[in-house]
Amino acid sequence: MKYFIVTYGCQMNVHESEKIAGILEKLGYTPADKREEADIIVFNTCAIREGAEERVFGNVGNLKKLKKIKKDLIIVLCGCMTQKETTAQKMLRTFPFVDIVIGTFNLPKLGDYIAAVKKGRQLEIWQEGEIDEILPYKRTSGDNAWVNIMQGCNNFCTYCIVPYVRGREKSREEQNILNEIKDILAEKKYKKITLLGQNVNSYGKDLKNPISFAKLLKDICALDGDFTLSFMTSHPKDLTDEVIDVIASEDKIEKYIHLPAQSGNNRILALMNRKYTREKYLSIIEKIRAKIPNCRITSDFIVGFPSETEEEFNDTLSLVKQVQFDSIFAFMYSPREGTVASKMENQIPQSVKNERVNKLLNEEKRIQKETGKR
Ligand code: SAH
Ligand code: SF4
Ligand code: F3S
Numbered sequence: 001m002k003y004f005i006v007t008y009g010c011q012m013n014v015h016e017s018e019k020i021a022g023i024l025e026k027l028g029y030t031p032a033d034k035r036e037e038a039d040i041i042v043f044n045t046c047a048i049r050e051g052a053e054e055r056v057f058g059n060v061g062n063l064k065k066l067k068k069i070k071k072d073l074i075i076v077l078c079g080c081m082t083q084k085e086t087t088a089q090k091m092l093r094t095f096p097f098v099d100i101v102i103g104t105f106n107l108p109k110l111g112d113y114i115a116a117v118k119k120g121r122q123l124e125i126w127q128e129g130e131i132d133e134i135l136p137y138k139r140t141s142g143d144n145a146w147v148n149i150m151q152g153c154n155n156f157c158t159y160c161i162v163p164y165v166r167g168r169e170k171s172r173e174e175q176n177i178l179n180e181i182k183d184i185l186a187e188k189k190y191k192k193i194t195l196l197g198q199n200v201n202s203y204g205k206d207l208k209n210p211i212s213f214a215k216l217l218k219d220i221c222a223l224d225g226d227f228t229l230s231f232m233t234s235h236p237k238d239l240t241d242e243v244i245d246v247i248a249s250e251d252k253i254e255k256y257i258h259l260p261a262q263s264g265n266n267r268i269l270a271l272m273n274r275k276y277t278r279e280k281y282l283s284i285i286e287k288i289r290a291k292i293p294n295c296r297i298t299s300d301f302i303v304g305f306p307s308e309t310e311e312e313f314n315d316t317l318s319l320v321k322q323v324q325f326d327s328i329f330a331f332m333y334s335p336r337e338g339t340v341a342s343k344m345e346n347q348i349p350q351s352v353k354n355e356r357v358n359k360l361l362n363e364e365k366r367i368q369k370e371t372g373k374r
Contacts, residue, residue, distance in 0.1 A: 002032035009046025021138035201238035260300035264319030304353030
């Protein structure tokens with residue numbers, strides 16, 4: 001019996017697919033080279049932008065033919081799209097040939113759902129759960145091992161669907177993280193550990209005995225072994241001096257910070273509920289550059305947020321000019337059902353978003369040529 005997993009979205013999802021692979025291998029499945037060879041196909045979905053969802057709808061639709069030829073094929077949809085009830089229902093309606101639709105919190109019970117399907121059942125969805133600590137991972141990222149340190153997000157940036165589909169922030173106990181990393185290092189296959197969380201800098205605040213992200217970093221660096229430590233993503237509002245100092249002083253930590261700014265304009269940042277200003281952001285960059293020379297810094301930006309004027313967009317351009325990032329990701333704002341921004345007035349036309357994203361990317365290219373950063 002063979003499995004094939006199709007993954008969309010962020011590193012967290014990539015890592016979650018490693019968990020799904022681990023569960024399936026424990027059930028006796030082995031990896032298939034292509035989907036035609038698989039007895040079970042899992043789509044691990046992403047809901048961050050409309051484009052991501054459309055891709056999933058298109059690609060799942062294509063499986064209909066395969067299912068016709070191979071009646072016993074089991075098709076599973078999971079991930080962030082299935083956590084949204086309206087989307088999950090739409091997927092069930094659109095794809096009558098899909099066997100299992102489960103939310104991210106139901107993953108540990110995947111084996112039960114597969115058994116149930118064999119008796120002819122179909123779906124089961126969501127319910128926020130505890131972090132599962134005993135799941136096996138089938139690591140697939142070469143000499144890098146992803147380690148989840150927390151799930152969910154409390155920030156409710158007004159454009160973002162993540163807090164709705166991933167639930168509230170929950171940190172793993174430090175000892176569990178350290179034990180997982182010790183096991184990884186003992187395998188001697190991995191040179192790099194990358195910690196994952198939507199906002200790693202708020203790690204540990206929700207624990208019974210709260211600890212800081214800086215302390216976690218230090219404790220991981222104190223573990224024996226030759227490895228590089230990295231992490232993502234940092235929210236500018238929570239990146240403390242203490243964390244910057246630890247990155248500077250610990251040889252094992254990669255000198256790299258992904259620090260999404262989203263916009264260079266204060267009115268838009270406030271509307272986005274990002275809880276920092278352009279000036280605050282720039283002061284953090286200055287601090288990083290002073291304490292960690294040669295630190296690579298990258299960022300994410302959203303253009304065409306509701307009501308963003310041309311002048312306000314120009315502030316984003318000027319921020320990019322000023323900071324000279326090592327690289328940036330630029331996204332066109334995509335309204336997500338249920339979020340605050342999707343109900344805001346003055347949504348920006350697609351043509352303007354296209355124009356702005358191209359301007360931003362061109363500016364970025366120009367700067368990189370000039371500075372020789374790429
Ligand atoms: N937790 C991370 C980012 C997660 S999503 C953080 O806080 O930075 C990755 C990126 O997708 C975000 O940084 C943002 O730039 C982009 N993004 C999120 N929601 C979006 C939306 N509705 N439209 C367009 N881009 C979006
Ligand atoms: Fe989304 Fe904001 Fe949370 Fe990042 S911090 S996942 S952008 S709500
Ligand atoms: Fe990641 Fe997409 Fe979910 S970016 S958290 S997989 S909505």
